[in-house]
Amino acid sequence: xxxxxxxxxxxxxxxxxxxxxxxxxxxxxxxxxxxxxxxxxxxxxxxxxxxxxxxxxxxxxxxxxxxxxxxxxxxxxxxxxxxxxxxxxxxxxxxxxxxxxxxxxxxxxxxxxxxxxxxxxxxxxxxxxxxxxxxxxxxxxxxxxxxxxxxxxxxxxx
Ligand SMILES: CC(C)(COP(=O)(O)OP(=O)(O)OC[C@H]1O[C@@H](n2cnc3c(N)ncnc32)[C@H](O)[C@@H]1OP(=O)(O)O)[C@@H](O)C(=O)NCCC(=O)NCCS
Numbered sequence: 001x002x003x004x005x006x007x008x009x010x011x012x013x014x015x016x017x018x019x020x021x022x023x024x025x026x027x028x029x030x031x032x033x034x035x036x037x038x039x040x041x042x043x044x045x046x047x048x049x050x051x052x053x054x055x056x057x058x059x060x061x062x063x064x065x066x067x068x069x070x071x072x073x074x075x076x077x078x079x080x081x082x083x084x085x086x087x088x089x090x091x092x093x094x095x096x097x098x099x100x101x102x103x104x105x106x107x108x109x110x111x112x113x114x115x116x117x118x119x120x121x122x123x124x125x126x127x128x129x130x131x132x133x134x135x136x137x138x139x140x141x142x143x144x145x146x147x148x149x150x151x152x153x154x155x156x157x158x
Contacts, residue, residue, distance in 0.1 A: 007091060009063055011100045014052040016044060022052070022065050025083050031118050032083040041067055041080050053101060055084075055093050063088045066097050070106055076144075077105045079112040095127060103149040110147070113140040 014022065019042065026035035035042060046052050046067065055063040064084030070077050079101070084094050102110060113135040114121055121141065129143040 007057075007088075007093075009055050009057050009093070011053055011055055011097060013050045014047055014054045014065060016047045018052075018054060018062060018065075019047075021062050022054070025062065025064060025085050026081060028086050029083055031115055031120070032081045035067065035081045035083070050104070053097060053104075055097050063093055064097060066101055068101055068105075068110075075107045076109040076111050077101070077107050079110055094123060098127060099149070102147050108146055108148055109144060111142060111144045113142055115140050 019038075022042070023036045026032045042052065046069075049070075051069055052065060052067045054065045057063065062085075064082070066079065067081040068077050068079050079098070082094055082097065084091075084097075098110075110129075111132075112124070112129070114124060115136075116139060121143075124143050124145075127145065128147075129145040131141045132144045133142045134140070135142040
């Protein structure tokens with residue numbers, strides 16, 4: 001039997017100096033390649049407000065990121081992008097990242113659009129998201145999850 005060493009990483013707020021690396025990671029998936037749009041999703045405000053978070057190894061290597069927006073007019077957080085570097089997918093890093101974003105959120109609902117043909121639909125279902133409607137002219141699901149995390153140690157390593 002081969003025992004895999006437990007991967008140790010932490011989650012932190014991204015900074016603008018991470019941007020080029022995040023664009024590269026986003027471009028590894030056709031579903032997240034549009035992250036490079038600095039006006040809507042990844043402008044300075046998104047970094048300043050902590051809407052973009054990264055999972056990083058102790059040496060600083062970035063394993064993946066998520067990008068959200070905490071809405072003001074409606075009590076929900078929109079998840080716009082989440083991408084884990086291809087070599088590190090299916091190691092629960094995406095799950096940890098989302099849990100951390102939820103813990104940090106001022107709201108108790110997270111919503112997202114996911115293309116119906118994306119394998120990530122099962123990822124979201126496993127995390128408790130449910131399909132609430134069609135989106136993007138029927139090509140995507142709008143999924144939503146309500147949560148009530150207790151705020152715990154935000155800098156914990158896994
Ligand atoms: C979706 C994603 C963020 C999940 O992160 P992760 O760390 O791999 O997730 P976990 O280890 O917690 O869960 C594994 C699940 O992620 C999903 N997943 C794994 N590889 C994937 C891939 N290449 N594309 C889409 N989803 C994938 C699957 O649902 C997988 O479960 P399964 O093995 O039972 O099918 C990550 O796989 C990824 O970056 N995918 C490509 C980008 C993407 O599609 N983002 C979502 C846009 S809405």
